[in-house]
Amino acid sequence: MEKNLECYAVEFEAVSTYYYGERRPAIRDITLRIPAGVLALIVGPNGAGKTTLLETILGLLRPRNGRVVTLGYEIPRMASRARALSSYLPQDFMKPPAEPFTAREVVAMGLASNNPAGRLSEGDWKRVDRALEMLGMLEYADKPFGKLSGGQQQKVLLARAIAREPKLLLLDEPFSAIDQETRSHIVSEIFPSLLEDGCTILLVSHELDHSHIDADMIIRMADGRIERVIARDVHAIH
Amino acid sequence: MSMLFINSIIGGVFAGGLCGAVGALCGRLKLMTMAFSMAHAALAGSALALVLGADMTSLAMLFAIMTAIMLGPLADYLGVSLDLISMTLFSLYNALTFIFIISAPGPALMTESIGQLLWGSILAIRPTYIAYLLTASIIIIAFLAIFWGKISSILFDIKLAEAEGVNVKAYKYVILVIAGATITLALRITGGFLVFSLLYVPAAASLQLQASMKGIIASSWIIGSASASMGLAMSFLYDLPAGSCITIAALILLASASAYSKLGASLASGRRQSWGT
Ligand SMILES: Nc1ncnc2c1ncn2[C@@H]1O[C@H](COP(=O)(O)OP(=O)(O)OP(=O)(O)O)[C@@H](O)[C@H]1O
Ligand SMILES: [Mg+2]
Numbered sequence: 001m002e003k004n005l006e007c008y009a010v011e012f013e014a015v016s017t018y019y020y021g022e023r024r025p026a027i028r029d030i031t032l033r034i035p036a037g038v039l040a041l042i043v044g045p046n047g048a049g050k051t052t053l054l055e056t057i058l059g060l061l062r063p064r065n066g067r068v069v070t071l072g073y074e075i076p077r078m079a080s081r082a083r084a085l086s087s088y089l090p091q092d093f094m095k096p097p098a099e100p101f102t103a104r105e106v107v108a109m110g111l112a113s114n115n116p117a118g119r120l121s122e123g124d125w126k127r128v129d130r131a132l133e134m135l136g137m138l139e140y141a142d143k144p145f146g147k148l149s150g151g152q153q154q155k156v157l158l159a160r161a162i163a164r165e166p167k168l169l170l171l172d173e174p175f176s177a178i179d180q181e182t183r184s185h186i187v188s189e190i191f192p193s194l195l196e197d198g199c200t201i202l203l204v205s206h207e208l209d210h211s212h213i214d215a216d217m218i219i220r221m222a223d224g225r226i227e228r229v230i231a232r233d234v235h236a237i238h
Numbered sequence: 239m240s241m242l243f244i245n246s247i248i249g250g251v252f253a254g255g256l257c258g259a260v261g262a263l264c265g266r267l268k269l270m271t272m273a274f275s276m277a278h279a280a281l282a283g284s285a286l287a288l289v290l291g292a293d294m295t296s297l298a299m300l301f302a303i304m305t306a307i308m309l310g311p312l313a314d315y316l317g318v319s320l321d322l323i324s325m326t327l328f329s330l331y332n333a334l335t336f337i338f339i340i341s342a343p344g345p346a347l348m349t350e351s352i353g354q355l356l357w358g359s360i361l362a363i364r365p366t367y368i369a370y371l372l373t374a375s376i377i378i379i380a381f382l383a384i385f386w387g388k389i390s391s392i393l394f395d396i397k398l399a400e401a402e403g404v405n406v407k408a409y410k411y412v413i414l415v416i417a418g419a420t421i422t423l424a425l426r427i428t429g430g431f432l433v434f435s436l437l438y439v440p441a442a443a444s445l446q447l448q449a450s451m452k453g454i455i456a457s458s459w460i461i462g463s464a465s466a467s468m469g470l471a472m473s474f475l476y477d478l479p480a481g482s483c484i485t486i487a488a489l490i491l492l493a494s495a496s497a498y499s500k501l502g503a504s505l506a507s508g509r510r511q512s513w514g515t
Contacts, residue, residue, distance in 0.1 A: 020317070021317060058401050060397065060400060060401055080403045080405070081403075083400075083401060083402060083403035084402070084403040086401070086402075087402070088398065088401040088402070090397065090398060090401075095395075098445070098448075099394075100448075100449065100450050100451045100453070100454060101390065101393075101394050101450075101451055102450070105390065105394075105451075106394060108387070109387070109390055109391035109394060109398075109399070109402075110391075110402060111387075112387030112388055112390070112391055113387075113388065113391055113399065113402035113403055113404050114402075114403070115387065117384055117385055117387065117388075118385055118386065118387020118388035118389070118391070119387055120387065144450075145394075157398075164402070
């Protein structure tokens with residue numbers, strides 16, 4: 001597939017983000033361009049700033065310095081536009097056993113966000129079930145989310161992210177609870193089809209061995225900075 | 239049966255239901271302490287109305303809604319948690335309430351209106367009051383029905399909803415304003431100190447019943463309705479403070495819901511064990 005080199009999914013220019021009341025930035029002075037349609041892997045040790053980077057991309061955390069542009073929209077000013085086109089799978093996804101929403105309802109919420117009043121059409125409900133099926137969770141569709149296992153909960157949230165048919169997919173440790181078999185299914189079937197549709201995938205991982213993921217870019221972070229970017233594509237400059 | 243008794247029951251059904259549903263929403267969104275401080279804002283507002291000879295409901299509503307609007311930005315500005323600000327304002331409002339009551343014209347702590355303010359009264363239930371309750375009920379049901387898709391997303395996970403572009407702040411403010419209005423209305427029958435029990439107890443009871451989210455909101459509504467109408471009937475029959483009777487009725491329902499859910503759980507585990515053998 002020919003990649004549009006002029007178009008970036010994410011652009012950071014000298015960006016620093018601070019948590020409320022902190023003196024030290026969680027990410028500092030980051031300049032980064034991620035072209036649209038690539039699969040980028042973000043790696044680094046605990047506390048490196050990976051989650052902070054993802055949340056700055058969506059404007060969930062406001063950058064104190066620098067300029068952030070996501071899918072062509074200035075962040076945080078136009079964050080809602082960028083968010084509508086993105087999906088996010090948070091690192092801390094587990095819910096307590098009393099969580100009453102069913103798996104299907106949880107996936108449906110992902111589509112409700114993009115409709116004016118939050119109503120789903122019949123076609124939308126089909127999309128919900130298709131996404132659940134892709135992750136092998138259709139048989140659990142009517143089970144309360146809280147009564148699912150950790151890995152099953154993660155799969156449902158991944159189904160929610162995919163059902164939105166995003167332009168930008170942000171996955172924070174998406175495999176932390178998912179078994180080997182499902183993982184290979186996601187990497188070899190689901191990711192390629194998303195990329196085919198022009199989606200950009202940013203995947204955070206602190207696993208050492210990510211040879212099973214066919215990444216276009218590997219961004220290595222440490223201590224709030226980008227240590228190194230390895231890109232298959234020379235135009236993906238750091 | 240007297241008109242007053244019938245009106246009490248009808249008023250109780252709506253006021254209790256509204257409080258139950260709003261309580262379930264606030265509980266889920268971790269806004270309970272905010273609701274608590276709004277309730278006491280409404281109390282302080284009503285007490286100020288006594289001093290000024292102004293309309294109680296209007297001033298109570300003004301205080302409650304101002305609090306709802308102010309709390310978030312104030313917490314952000316001072317860099318402290320919402321709960322801390324809520325509890326600080328709660329103390330301030332109570333201090334003001336007592337000062338206003340003492341400053342009210344006429345013999346303090348004696349008048350009917352102060353009794354109504356502190357522990358509620360069925361005398362508050364007049365046709366206009368019921369009309370207000372009905373309007374508020376229609377507004378909240380319509381709001382939930384129309385925007386359920388987005389509201390459910392916020393109830394499930396605020397951050398995820400925000401990440402997907404839902405205007406979480408706007409929805410939260412709408413819910414807080416609805417809560418402020420509900421509290422102000424309910425205050426007339428429960429009194430300022432017990433209105434919170436009608437927000438909190440039915441929501442807590444409905445959580446015992448292990449239902450879907452819609453089920454939790456609906457059962458909160460029903461338990462709130464039942465608490466308020468039972469309490470008001472008790473108040474009417476035995477001439478006791480309305481707020482106290484409503485609180486006791488709500489607690490009885492909470493205990494029943496707990497017992498029911500414990501019984502259900504032990505029956506289920508009994509069945510599992512007998513299958514095991
Ligand atoms: N809510 C917070 N308040 C203050 N500091 C925070 C907060 N969350 C994270 N930090 C700090 O920001 C830095 C980056 O954290 P971040 O969560 O982005 O790391 P990470 O790379 O995602 O780590 P992990 O692999 O453990 O998920 C860390 O030094 C951390 O201590
Ligand atoms: Mg992280």
